[in-house]
Amino acid sequence: ALPEAEILAAEPSATMRAMLTSRVARDPDLRRRVTVVDGAAQDLVLPERLSAVVIFGVAGHLTVPERVALWKRLADRLPDGAPIVVELMGVSSPRHIPPVMSLRETIGRQTYEWWIGGEPTEGDAMRFTTTWKVLRDGRTVREVADSYDWHTFDVARLAREAGMTSRRITEAGGRPI
Numbered sequence: 001a002l003p004e005a006e007i008l009a010a011e012p013s014a015t016m017r018a019m020l021t022s023r024v025a026r027d028p029d030l031r032r033r034v035t036v037v038d039g040a041a042q043d044l045v046l047p048e049r050l051s052a053v054v055i056f057g058v059a060g061h062l063t064v065p066e067r068v069a070l071w072k073r074l075a076d077r078l079p080d081g082a083p084i085v086v087e088l089m090g091v092s093s094p095r096h097i098p099p100v101m102s103l104r105e106t107i108g109r110q111t112y113e114w115w116i117g118g119e120p121t122e123g124d125a126m127r128f129t130t131t132w133k134v135l136r137d138g139r140t141v142r143e144v145a146d147s148y149d150w151h152t153f154d155v156a157r158l159a160r161e162a163g164m165t166s167r168r169i170t171e172a173g174g175r176p177i
Contacts, residue, residue, distance in 0.1 A: 005051065007034045010044045042066040050077040056087040060150035064161065071162035084162070085169070089128075092154035094120030099131070111135045118150070126150050 009024075011017040017036060024030045037044070041058045053074050059067060074084055091097070099117035106112075115131040127147055134142040159166035 002051075003029070005033065008044075008047070009034055009036045010039045010041060011036065012038065012040045014038075042070050046073060046077055048077060050074065050082070051079070052082055053078065053084040055084065057089075059086050059158070060089055060152065061148070063151070067158075068161050071164070075162070075164065084164070086158060088153065088155070088158070089150060091118070091126065091150070091152045093152050094124060094126045096120065097126075097128075099129070109136055110141070121149060124152050126152055 007030075009020060011020055017038060021036045024034045024036060039045075040061075041055060042062055062070065071084075078084070095118075097116075097118040099115045101113055102116050103114040104111065111134070113133040113135065115133065116128060118126045118128040121127050126149070128150055129145055129147045131143060131145040133140055153161075155166045155168055
């Protein structure tokens with residue numbers, strides 16, 4: 001959409017950062033424009049001016065004070081009306097989410113699956129568990145699981161914390177995403 005925009009991408013997980021960097025490296029245009037840095041959103045050294053912000057897989061990892069400070073730092077660097085797009089994991093309050101397969105892909109003779117589920121913990125938090133499975137001939141040959149806590153909140157709360165207006169983005173078919 002903005003072929004000349006410079007992009008700063010932050011990822012604190014070394015594994016996820018390596019995956020992101022490998023994807024950027026495959027595309028000559030992205031290699032020219034994207035800088036991938038080690039860091040968490042709330043601690044990131046930001047340029048003096050931003051045009052837009054996308055926060056994906058981040059906001060629920062932060063405490064309320066960390067989020068409020070981040071929204072302020074971003075607002076101070078964005079022109080009036082510039083967008084901040086925030087992904088909220090599709091959960092506005094803690095609830096049981098049974099494990100669901102999010103991805104399944106066969107590569108060579110093995111099939112890779114990514115499963116995610118969640119359980120309420122304390123207050124507004126949930127514990128999400130992601131599981132990667134590797135199958136061969138229908139049998140699991142390797143399984144790796146990880147868990148993390150996520151603070152749930154909705155778009156209205158996000159707007160209050162940020163002191164900004166908000167609106168829900170919809171898919172092309174008009175359904176909220």
